[in-house]
Amino acid sequence: MSMSYKVKAFFGFIDEEEAPQEVKLLSTEPPVHKPVFRPAPQVNTSKSGHISEIRVEEPRVYEDSLGTASALRDGLPVILNLKHLDQQAQKRFIDFMCGTAFAVNGKMIKIGEHIFLFTPPNVSVDSGEKNSLDKNKDKTTEEREFFTRHGA
DSSP states (O other): OHHHHHHHHHSSOOGGGGGGGOOOOOSSSSOOOOOOOOOOOOOOOOOOOOOOOOEEEEEEESHHHHHHHHHHHHTEEEEEEEESSSSHHHHHHHHHHHHHHHHHOOOEESSSHHHHEEETTOOOOOOHHHHHHHHHSSSOOHHHHHHHTTTO
């Protein structure tokens, strides 16, 4: 019997005979918790198998991050323009979205000063800028200095 029943019985609120009976456990082993896995979300794709929708977001408050993260979690690529947020809110928003991207095995690519692309794992991005940087590595030091001095 629990302490509350004893106190109630002492003051006469319930009879001791009306107190619930003790329950015996059938097993002393702790219950086993199995993880619940959701099936992968279905993404809108065209007949060729390419994603046919990209979400573009321009949040004005940090609380908009929930909807943006939900779109990424549902398998949609998200282009995020943070120009309307102050610097502190921008950092928090990016941290939250990077955490979401990590959780779904996605990626984050910075496109511009306040513009980011978050992609789910089934989307690959071919960045032309990366290829031009690789080409730049092959140039000699003189060629690189020439182009940087002459603004090309």
